Amino acid sequence: MNLLPLYHWYERNCRILPWRETTDPYRIWVSEIILQQTRVAQGLDYYMRFVARFPDIAALATAPEDEVLLYWQGLGYYSRARNLHKAARLLYQQGKSMPGTFEELRLLPGVGDYTAGAIASFAYNLPYPALDGNVYRVLARLFDSDTVFDTSQGKRFFHTLALSVLDQQNPRLCNSALMELGALQCLPGQPDCDICPLKTQCQAFEAGTVALLPVRKPRNSLQDRYLTYTIYIADSQTLIYQRQGKDIWHHLWEFPLKETDSPFAGETCSRYKDYIHVLSHRRLHARFLLRPVPSLEPFCRKLQSALPELRIVNLSDLSDYALSRLTQKAIEDLISASGLTT
Numbered sequence: 326m327n328l329l330p331l332y333h334w335y336e337r338n339c340r341i342l343p344w345r346e347t348t349d350p351y352r353i354w355v356s357e358i359i360l361q362q363t364r365v366a367q368g369l370d371y372y373m374r375f376v377a378r379f380p381d382i383a384a385l386a387t388a389p390e391d392e393v394l395l396y397w398q399g400l401g402y403y404s405r406a407r408n409l410h411k412a413a414r415l416l417y418q419q420g421k422s423m424p425g426t427f428e429e430l431r432l433l434p435g436v437g438d439y440t441a442g443a444i445a446s447f448a449y450n451l452p453y454p455a456l457d458g459n460v461y462r463v464l465a466r467l468f469d470s471d472t473v474f475d476t477s478q479g480k481r482f483f484h485t486l487a488l489s490v491l492d493q494q495n496p497r498l499c500n501s502a503l504m505e506l507g508a509l510q511c512l513p514g515q516p517d518c519d520i521c522p523l524k525t526q527c528q529a530f531e532a533g534t535v536a537l538l539p540v541r542k543p544r545n546s547l548q549d550r551y552l553t554y555t556i557y558i559a560d561s562q563t564l565i566y567q568r569q570g571k572d573i574w575h576h577l578w579e580f581p582l583k584e585t586d587s588p589f590a591g592e593t594c595s596r597y598k599d600y601i602h603v604l605s606h607r608r609l610h611a612r613f614l615l616r617p618v619p620s621l622e623p624f625c626r627k628l629q630s631a632l633p634e635l636r637i638v639n640l641s642d643l644s645d646y647a648l649s650r651l652t653q654k655a656i657e658d659l660i661s662a663s664g665l666t667t
């Protein structure tokens with residue numbers, strides 16, 4: 326494949342992004358983890374704040390997990406932050422800096438083939454493909470392939486295709502340009518192929534199959550869960566606890582929770598709000614009850630055996646805790662909107 330038209334297009338069109346202006350493998354790693362399941366526009370602010378507070382492996386490794394989660398708050402998929410933190414701690418404890426090979430990068434918690442390939446090529450200019458969702462789409466169209474891409478077999482197939490395209494002399498530029506083409510030009514649906522630098526080499530364009538590609542496996546149906554949270558309020562204080570166990574929002578803080586197998590049965594009070602919140606495999610039906618009480622102490626004593634991490638906090642201090650986006654939304658809608666101080 327002739328990549329020169331792509332490179333010229335990239336020079337003229339690429340976005341100036343801080344992780345593209347560096348070859349520091351730590352910063353590239355952080356950016357890649359943040360950008361998984363996150364749009365660049367949203368991820369940029371998080372990245373800037375994160376590397377300002379945790380500029381290197383030592384700073385991240387020595388920070389408490391609660392603080393790392395706080396800097397991640399709102400991005401979702403918190404296992405990414407926990408793995409990043411865990412990996413930084415492992416490297417720090419072993420007195421190591423960032424690994425310099427694909428194989429060693431791949432051993433870090435939370436680093437898969439894509440992230441290892443991205444760090445290896447962007448930081449060290451090593452010849453590894455970096456196949457994110459955008460690149461899968463570009464490759465499926467360039468080769469007019471209807472192979473399902475999100476299965477292990479499909480991933481192997483597209484890895485081989487990516488290797489056949491990869492510029493061995495300049496993998497950094499090649500991967501960056503392919504990813505940017507997918508992000509800006511070769512968009513889902515029907516892109517404007519007439520202005521594409523690879524139009525004359527694109528088999529799907531020639532075959533008229535652009536809008537049909539790429540092909541992904543059918544989505545599994547979502548699991549429904551029913552959550553009822555109670556926001557007890559007394560004297561500008563409330564009760565929150567830290568989630569434990571292997572489940573969604575591990576180690577985040579939230580209001581006392583009752584989970585049921587079926588939709589809410591009679592759980593209301595004068596002020597409440599319902600939400601449907603969709604995560605990757607689950608649809609959460611959440612009800613938040615705002616319950617002013619004379620004193621929090623009796624509720625704290627009653628709930629503490631089931632929720633040992635329960636504590637009384639000032640409403641104005643809630644922002645010091647790592648909270649899920651859903652909990653933040655309920656705070657805005659029920660606590661802030663009621664004129665209660667946060």
Ligand code: SF4
Nearest residue numbers: 466511518521524527
């Ligand atoms: S011609 Fe169209 S489908 Fe082909 S790579 Fe370019 S934008 Fe994508």
